[in-house]
Amino acid sequence: MAIARVAASRETMRRASDGRVIGGRLARGVRAVRRERYVRDDVYVGYHHEDVEATHRGPAGERRWDVLRPRRGADGARRIALIDSNVALHQLDALADGRVRDVVICATVMEETRARSRSSYERLREMCRDVEKRFYVFSNEHHGETYVEDVAGESANDRNDRAIRAAAAFYRRAIPVSACERVTLVTNDRANARKAREEGIDVMNVLDWMRTISDEASLTDLVVPGGGAEIPDERESKRARAAGSSSAPKFDEHLDAGSIKEGLAKGELVKGLIRTSLYNPFEAHVTNEETGESVFLSGRAAMNRAFDGDSVAIEILPESEWLRPGSKIVTSDIEDDAAATTSTDDESGGLAPETAEETDIVGAVATGAKSGVVPTGKVVGIIRRNWRERGYAASIDMGKDGKGPKATGAGFTTRVLCVPSDRRFPKIRIQTRQLEGLLDQRIVVVVDDWPADSAYPEGHYVKSLGVIGTVDAETQALLLENDVDDRPFAPAVFACVPALPWRVTEHHLAEPGREDLRDLLVCSVDPPGCKDIDDALSARELDDERIELGVHIADVTSFLHPNTAMDEEAARRGTTTYLVQRRLDMLPGALTTDICSLVGGEERLAFSAFWIVNKSTMLPDETIKPRFTKSVIKSAAALTYEQAQLRIDDATLNDDLTLSLRRLRDIARRLRKRRMENGALTLASPEVKFEMDQQSSDPLDVGMYVTRETNQMVEEMMLLANVSTAERILEAYPAAAMLRRHPIPEQKMFEPLLKTAKACGIDIDPSTNRSLAATLDAAVRPGDSYFNTLLRLQATRCMSQAVYCSSGQYAGPERMHYGLAMPLYTHFTSPIRRYADVIVHRLLSAAIGLCPRHESLESSDHVKAIADVCNIRHRNSQHAGRASVELHTLVFFRKRKIVVDARVFKVRANGLIVFVPKFGIEGPVLFHEEKNDAVLDEDAMTVTSGGKTWKIFDQVTVQVEVEQLPAHRSRLLITVVPDDTPRGEAQ
Known part of the structure; x- marks a missing residue:
């Protein structure tokens, strides 16, 4: 019989409301709180071996107690490993390898990991849930033989180390050698290892433990050096040599947390996120969290080992040292040491050039006249690191000679530099025993440290993505860079999906609140090849004066239920990501392309919205509220935009489907006209379409996506449905409705547009969305139809993105959608591919009485948390989609x-940025550096070089090709050619 007993009790004092605790005695309002920990003898070890005593192995047949199954490793012994907290925090990539199994993780380790890094804790939990890993969480803090009391004067870290050692000693006692030869404490902490040995505990560092599993470099390269690890390398000797060299790279030491806090309190320091320039990796800006003011950083020394996205403390330099951000195009990485000829690790090199005097490509300049200078600073401390746990896509630095580093020798580690694919990040130093196999590979590396005496951050190799330059490898890289998950769905997710073939049944038709609309003429209009059809439309005449307009959306929430594995996965993914060559679904394919998809000719469940439209105005009757209902529909046709347009335009067609499409078009025209009159903006962004080879999947052609009036027709119907839904859910959930807002831009955000317009002799008024829309509409240049599009492209870039939010976060005008000129807006129309829409469907269902109110969705904080994740996932998905377009354009x-x-x-001062309308691409054209005769007039927006002057929006003839760059990079090379050069493919 298991006995629970009090292992420890502790008396603490709780303060009164006025904060008084006098002399350790209880003042009025202060009460003692006795905290007791109960321990048991029936906390099992997770190993159901017959030689393990029954009191330790747990009841037979229960999987939760039967986790560990140690197998013989490379050293011939069966081993169970217990890891300490530092291993859990810093060696996750090694722990995640499929070869690492049979690991005990003490509750002490789990709690310390959670306290120090939530993301590391979640990743560790995921490993523990993987039955193939055989990771067992042992409740050592609740076992009579492993709970340890606090000792006066002992740090929490030392107490936790002692608790883990006690657990290791207990495991050795509980599991006889006949069941498992080795029970090993794994730690890189030398002090902890020494004490373990003194206590008779078998102990290893991480690298030695990995070698007992496999000596393959693919495993040992995952080990993070340092942290007290007894790993032979040359770091110390390298540092020693660097310290003795006058040219050894040095950064200022970072201030400690206490000094940063004091500096911020005194106003001597500024806190904010550092954002590295997309065009120049040696320039960055930090936005002051208090004032919103931007502070400029120029050069690696000023950035002082900060990575893009780090929360930093900066010191503002004296005004005499302020700089003007550069106006040159930066295309090369000048991070390479001046004396280096290969990428072998050499600490004697200097930092990259940082000023205009050292190189004319870095850009930032201090002028005698102070025009254009901005507040300038330097990083003095790191408040929170933004190093990616998932790592960085990179390649081995091949050096200036292109030959690449040489391996130290068979079986030895070689220290090499890796060049991230994203130029905003510096090279990363790693150690590897598999150099020869990585030279042509796109790899993943993780940053572990960046000491002040190192020119580069130090990291470790994680995995290879494939051969550099291949579409598969580069696609994996762009997904990694943008944190888009392409892993297969787990079995638990598939278990939530109804079996195929799926059909609408009498049960569905009998559901309360669901209408049978199978006789209603409904159709969908989508891009060609669309399989995840979210929406369908209807427009039927009721009488001579009225039309019933319907928007029918896939009823995803009838299959996607809260608190299920599929719902958790959908919430985590947030959105479907569309790449050029494939789609990464938010939901399993059976739902997205079959069960939920409103395919033509099939009965499907839908969530329908209806409006009564007056024929006299072709607008919804505002005296009649929109009606929402669950439904069953049967789409008459799944049309493409082109097919729908051809039907509408064909005067010989007058069938019911075509007439319905024409009614939809007419209503859409009036809806659009009304929106424009209210100040909605017509903005522009290049959307590219590829024609792919069906066999090789290579792009055969690329061009701008052609939009038709049917695109606008569908858009207007979706906008109408989204606005009506927003109004309805806000009425029901005033503090917790999922909305989509587009913040009103600050006037300073329009400065680039205003400068461009002034240079072109155009007046733009951005004071309101209505005035901006009107002046953009009027901004035309006779004989140049594309001029207005270019201006709208610039206007688009002056605005922030629309974001999801909870209605409880904002009030009144702050909830509006600026671009659409809508006081309220949400997303209701794409639940197959957007999780925000799923939440809106649940809110709307509850609002119209079709399901109980979800308690979790009553909380503004909860809805905000979901919105925040959706915003991140949406942004990542968009970036991944654009990166895929760029990749296939290069191909x-x-x-x-x-x-x-x-x-x-x-x-720019050394070239042009040009936009190529035919291909939707934008890129730099560099002038010849040897001429060095370019003259930039920033006010007139002209640049003169070689006797020729170019002005903003001028037409220019260019040749586009691909240029191979060092570090396995490639880019589009765009060069100006004479205007009389024949257009088309050059021979």
């Missing part, structure tokens, strides 16, 4: 040189 131009018309989009 398209690899074997082609094409001469084409372009437009000057920006002017």
